Amino acid sequence: MLENMTGLKRTHYCGEVDETILGQEVVIMGWVQHRRDHGGLVFIDLRDRTGLLQTVFNPQEDEATHLKSHDVRSEFVLALRGTVRRRPEDMVNPNLKTGQVEVFIRELRVLNRAQTPPFQVEDHADVNENVRLKYRYLDLRRPKVLNNFILRHQVASLTRNYFADKGFLEVETPVLTKSTPEGARDYLVPSRVNQGQFYALPQSPQLFKQLLMVAGLDRYCQIVKCFRDEDLRADRQPEFTQVDLEMSFVEQDDVIEMLEGYIRLLFKDIMNLELPPHFPRLTYDQSMRRYGNDRPDLRYDLEIVELSDVLAHSEAKVFAESLARGGCIRGICAPGAASFSRKQLDDLVAFAISVGAKGLAWIKITDEGWQGPLAKFLTDEEKAAVAKTLAAKIGDVIFFGADTVEVVASVLGQIRSRVAQELGLVQEGQFRLVWVTDFPMFEYDAEGKRWAAVHHPFTSPRDEDLDILESDPGRVRAKAYDLVLNGNEIGGGSIRIHRPDVQAKVFKALGIDEEEAQLKFGFLLDALGYGAPPHGGCAFGLDRIVMLLAGAPSLRDVIAFPKTQKATCPLTDAPGTVDLRQLMELGLRLDIKKS
RNA sequence: GGGGACGUAGUGAAGUGGUCUAACACGUCUGCCUGUCACGCAGAAGAUCGCGGGUUCAAGUCCCGUCGUCCCCGCCA
Numbered sequence: 152m153l154e155n156m157t158g159l160k161r162t163h164y165c166g167e168v169d170e171t172i173l174g175q176e177v178v179i180m181g182w183v184q185h186r187r188d189h190g191g192l193v194f195i196d197l198r199d200r201t202g203l204l205q206t207v208f209n210p211q212e213d214e215a216t217h218l219k220s221h222d223v224r225s226e227f228v229l230a231l232r233g234t235v236r237r238r239p240e241d242m243v244n245p246n247l248k249t250g251q252v253e254v255f256i257r258e259l260r261v262l263n264r265a266q267t268p269p270f271q272v273e274d275h276a277d278v279n280e281n282v283r284l285k286y287r288y289l290d291l292r293r294p295k296v297l298n299n300f301i302l303r304h305q306v307a308s309l310t311r312n313y314f315a316d317k318g319f320l321e322v323e324t325p326v327l328t329k330s331t332p333e334g335a336r337d338y339l340v341p342s343r344v345n346q347g348q349f350y351a352l353p354q355s356p357q358l359f360k361q362l363l364m365v366a367g368l369d370r371y372c373q374i375v376k377c378f379r380d381e382d383l384r385a386d387r388q389p390e391f392t393q394v395d396l397e398m399s400f401v402e403q404d405d406v407i408e409m410l411e412g413y414i415r416l417l418f419k420d421i422m423n424l425e426l427p428p429h430f431p432r433l434t435y436d437q438s439m440r441r442y443g444n445d446r447p448d449l450r451y452d453l454e455i456v457e458l459s460d461v462l463a464h465s466e467a468k469v470f471a472e473s474l475a476r477g478g479c480i481r482g483i484c485a486p487g488a489a490s491f492s493r494k495q496l497d498d499l500v501a502f503a504i505s506v507g508a509k510g511l512a513w514i515k516i517t518d519e520g521w522q523g524p525l526a527k528f529l530t531d532e533e534k535a536a537v538a539k540t541l542a543a544k545i546g547d548v549i550f551f552g553a554d555t556v557e558v559v560a561s562v563l564g565q566i567r568s569r570v571a572q573e574l575g576l577v578q579e580g581q582f583r584l585v586w587v588t589d590f591p592m593f594e595y596d597a598e599g600k601r602w603a604a605v606h607h608p609f610t611s612p613r614d615e616d617l618d619i620l621e622s623d624p625g626r627v628r629a630k631a632y633d634l635v636l637n638g639n640e641i642g643g644g645s646i647r648i649h650r651p652d653v654q655a656k657v658f659k660a661l662g663i664d665e666e667e668a669q670l671k672f673g674f675l676l677d678a679l680g681y682g683a684p685p686h687g688g689c690a691f692g693l694d695r696i697v698m699l700l701a702g703a704p705s706l707r708d709v710i711a712f713p714k715t716q717k718a719t720c721p722l723t724d725a726p727g728t729v730d731l732r733q734l735m736e737l738g739l740r741l742d743i744k745k746s
Numbered sequence: 747g748g749g750g751a752c753g754u755a756g757u758g759a760a761g762u763g764g765u766c767u768a769a770c771a772c773g774u775c776u777g778c779c780u781g782u783c784a785c786g787c788a789g790a791a792g793a794u795c796g797c798g799g800g801u802u803c804a805a806g807u808c809c810c811g812u813c814g815u816c817c818c819c820g821c822c823a
């Protein structure tokens with residue numbers, strides 16, 4: 152019943168058939184999108200990667216072929232031979248790229264049949280994501296899904312071209328490498344020939360690209376898979392792809408300039424958008440103060456404003472107490488938010504609590520005065536001062552955060568983005584890029600009671616802060632920079648340490664003694680001792696960039712075979728158990744606690 | 747580790763303790779149809795309401811547990 156292709160060679164993709172080849176005989180191959188049987192005439196829409204094409208089976212032209220078309224069903228794989236004709240004028244389909252023409256079929260071969268698909272292979276079909284992922288090969292047949300991967304290909308291709316043009320060499324770094332206990336959890340791979348020992352899958356090729364700089368390769372770039380065994384989010388997958396690069400004999404601005412050129416090219420070629428030659432910059436401190444995080448969404452204002460001075464003597468208990476404990480009071484003025492319902496405000500308070508606040512004070516400014524739980528505790532002078540500081544007017548709502556500096560920043564930062572969404576301040580198609588610079592070198596890890604690297608331990612401190620590396624590590628700033636797009640960190644990098652003495656000092660500040668440093672990173676320290684050039688680089692999240700350019704809500708939409716939130720794959724059912732024999736070969740025995 | 751939402755034919759989804767013997771739409775199957783294109787018309791099949799336990803005269807509906815999916819916090823150098 153099935154036929155082969157022998158003697159037929161595809162002449163055109165479906166999407167290529169148009170008015171320029173009227174009258175020509177074409178051979179097309181693809182999947183049945185839809186069959187419309189009018190008893191006499193039969194229409195079959197054939198689909199391939201390039202689009203849809205209407206084919207016509209007319210019993211008067213070819214009775215046998217027409218008869219054959221009756222047994223065809225959705226998603227059958229066909230080879231069709233026929234003649235391209237212009238459609239009658241009132242039969243043109245403007246929704247189809249090929250809607251001006253149709254192909255009258257004289258030969259039909261069923262290359263393969265298909266079971267009824269679990270969901271309709273159409274853009275408008277609304278399907279549960281788990282079902283889509285289980286049948287991802289069907290999901291990927293849908294044009295909207297496919298388009299994300301065409302876009303992804305374009306981004307990857309432009310990336311390679313751009314960096315190749317700029318003299319970067321593409322070098323592959325190992326996937327089986329050494330576990331580095333700093334940072335994220337590693338995915339481990341047991342070694343059979345070295346029992347009891349493990350490789351780690353790289354969280355990034357960081358150390359290898361630095362070694363390539365020591366080697367004198369000067370400029371390196373790689374589109375590379377990285378792995379982190381941490382809990383997932385919509386914008387976080389356990390394996391993801393980085394555009395990883397490194398340059399020698401550069402300082403921060405050299406790297407930034409190179410990357411600005413790259414991002415400008417992406418937006419120009421893919422989005423047809425002209426970005427400014429330089430992107431705005433914020434220091435980490437500015438960003439934390441004004442936006443509550445280190446990845447500010449600049450598509451809207453709603454800045455966080457310091458109110459500690461203005462409310463220094465406030466009667467309100469929450470304000471007085473947090474100031475007394477060394478915390479702060481900050482506020483956001485949400486223009487026009489007085490239209491929020493009581494439920495909306497209650498939901499915001501609940502949201503604030505869910506992200507770590509003890510509560511969220513708000514005040515509505517109406518023509519009848521200030522309304523809200525805290526309004527009566529504020530004097531007229533305080534109201535005036537608050538209104539002036541926030542430029543608040545009638546119709547606005549002010550949200551107050553009073554707690555430690557960290558909690559206030561984090562909570563108001565999240566309130567800021569939620570309020571912006573609810574007020575409709577986020578416009579589709581806007582792209583706001585910003586560099587965040589001058590990150591702190593270290594942050595105090597209260598749990599481990601030690602200083603930890605904010606970026607990674609190979610990041611160079613700023614020259615002027617070298618002196619306080621030991622005395623005041625919390626104040627040391629790093630030569631590190633993140634690129635933020637619409638509130639998403641899409642890339643980050645730094646100038647690295649190239650001097651062994653500085654690297655040793657940083658390890659010391661991190662509480663890593665010489666022996667431990669030698670054990671974990673000895674090969675890097677050795678390399679730095681053999682003439683490492685000043686160098687720095689960056690890594691971009693390719694998946695995230697594609698996600699944002701595609702306007703997709705999740706990384707899963709731009710990864711061909713992504714994992715679920717529990718890091719499983721509905722298609723392959725990975726991860727899975729293995730045979731006892733496989734474990735024995737590796738010298739492993741399971742010891743799983745049942746809870 | 748924690749908070750929240752969801753789970754009903756192949757798919758989407760209605761349902762708020764009592765004709766639920768489970769609506770509707772798409773898909774599937776059968777028949778009819780020569781200009782449709784998310785074709786149309788007539789008919790049919792298809793659901794132990796995620797799983798387990800409980801409350802109740804009565805559970806898709808309420809409660810507890812469990813599994814799965816999603817969103818968020820922690821975590822992600």
